Amino acid sequence: DGGITQSPKYLFRKEGQNVTLSCEQNLNHDAMYWYRQDPGQGLRLIYYSQIVNDFQKGDIAEGYSVSREKKESFPLTVTSAQKNPTAFYLCASSFDRGVNTEAFFGQGTRLTVV
Amino acid sequence: QQQVKQSPQSLIVQKGGISIINCAYENTAFDYFPWYQQFPGKGPALLIAIRPDVSEKKEGRFTISFNKSAKQFSLHIMDSQPGDSATYFCAAKALYNFNKFYFGSGTKLNVKP
Numbered sequence: 284d285g286g287i288t289q290s291p292k293y294l295f296r297k298e299g300q301n302v303t304l305s306c307e308q309n310l311n312h313d314a315m316y317w318y319r320q321d322p323g324q325g326l327r328l329i330y331y332s333q334i335v336n337d338f339q340k341g342d343i344a345e346g347y348s349v350s351r352e353k354k355e356s357f358p359l360t361v362t363s364a365q366k367n368p369t370a371f372y373l374c375a376s377s378f379d380r381g382v383n384t385e386a387f388f389g390q391g392t393r394l395t396v397v
Numbered sequence: 398q399q400q401v402k403q404s405p406q407s408l409i410v411q412k413g414g415i416s417i418i419n420c421a422y423e424n425t426a427f428d429y430f431p432w433y434q435q436f437p438g439k440g441p442a443l444l445i446a447i448r449p450d451v452s453e454k455k456e457g458r459f460t461i462s463f464n465k466s467a468k469q470f471s472l473h474i475m476d477s478q479p480g481d482s483a484t485y486f487c488a489a490k491a492l493y494n495f496n497k498f499y500f501g502s503g504t505k506l507n508v509k510p
Contacts, residue, residue, distance in 0.1 A: 325502035328410030373440050379495045
């Protein structure tokens, strides 16, 4: 089955701790994205990547870091610098250009600070 | 600034009624306009999409209307059902130049039985 897989589904973080959210896709997509969604809010872009070993900050990158060492993988680290990390995190991927450019989303990771 | 503006924020419709969600954009480079449907605790899923060379696209009970001159597009859900209760996001993107997706702020639809 082709798709985009996020893990874990639920994650709990202690104050001052870094945590990493996993995102893997087998759709052969070039571009990958991380979004944050707060209750009743829209999707806010954290980071995106067009190609391996390259990524750009989105609208709310502070307190987050990413890597893109493989085309299939785009992990997101929520660092201790992110003061309000409790949210629903969504990873997405797409072809970077052309007619088949829809974004496919994972099922999300719900991060809670305890 | 917000590239895609979506309204209303929430919508309550009776079963069998028509749900209408509106979006507006500024960037004339956008040429791909998808709508996503999201159920609670799930990731958004593509519902229907349109390119600006057509003014309307229909798939089952879902229709996108597109007004290029006004830079507006809307989603119409005919014969709305309780199972349609979800959050809907419009989005915009440029197809042939890499551009990130720009999402609207979302509309939470509640269809009353």
